[in-house]
Amino acid sequence: MGKLVISLAALMAVLAASGHAMAADEHMLAWDNFALRVLNVIIFIGIIWYAAGALIRKFFVGHREAVAREMAELERLKKEAAEHLADVEHRVAGVEQECEKLLADGRAQAESLKAAILADAERQAALILEQARRSAEQEGKSESDAIRAGLADEIVKAMEQGLLKRLGSAEHQKLIDKSLTKVVLQ
Numbered sequence: 524m525g526k527l528v529i530s531l532a533a534l535m536a537v538l539a540a541s542g543h544a545m546a547a548d549e550h551m552l553a554w555d556n557f558a559l560r561v562l563n564v565i566i567f568i569g570i571i572w573y574a575a576g577a578l579i580r581k582f583f584v585g586h587r588e589a590v591a592r593e594m595a596e597l598e599r600l601k602k603e604a605a606e607h608l609a610d611v612e613h614r615v616a617g618v619e620q621e622c623e624k625l626l627a628d629g630r631a632q633a634e635s636l637k638a639a640i641l642a643d644a645e646r647q648a649a650l651i652l653e654q655a656r657r658s659a660e661q662e663g664k665s666e667s668d669a670i671r672a673g674l675a676d677e678i679v680k681a682m683e684q685g686l687l688k689r690l691g692s693a694e695h696q697k698l699i700d701k702s703l704t705k706v707v708l709q
Contacts, residue, residue, distance in 0.1 A: 534561075535561055
């Protein structure tokens with residue numbers, strides 16, 4: 524109630540000052556009319572305050588308490604949201620670390636698999652080279668044997684023809700018989 528009276532007194536002072544300012548401009552304010560109107564407003568506000576003052580206070584106090592409860596609830600929800608956010612950020616960091624680990628493990632497995640494949644390929648290449656070398660040696664030996672056999676046949680033919688030219692057929696037959704007797708006796 525005291526605040527109301529102070530507010531009304533301040534209002535009257537402002538109105539009086541504005542009336543005084545208007546009087547300076549040679550406009551006169553009807554002070555008796557003004558005072559009656561202010562008194563009428565004060566009585567009206569007093570009646571309202573007397574009749575509904577408790578309800579008005581209760582409304583504003585209840586409203587204040589409701590706002591305070593709502594603020595407390597919002598603060599609690601804010602804390603929960605912050606905790607949930609921290610938990611989610613922690614889990615996201617854990618997931619990122621796990622992804623990094625899985626990626627590193629995958630790279631390591633890929634490198635080991637690559638090394639195993641390369642080692643197997645090198646081993647197979649060495650086997651293929653060894654088989655090719657052996658095959659080439661065998662082919663070379665068989666070619667060498669074939670050349671020797673062919674050369675021996677050529678030499679025998681050449682010798683036979685040379686002997687036939689030098690020796691007659693009777694002498695040739697004697698030489699063959701002599702060779703056979705030596706081979707049989709040994």
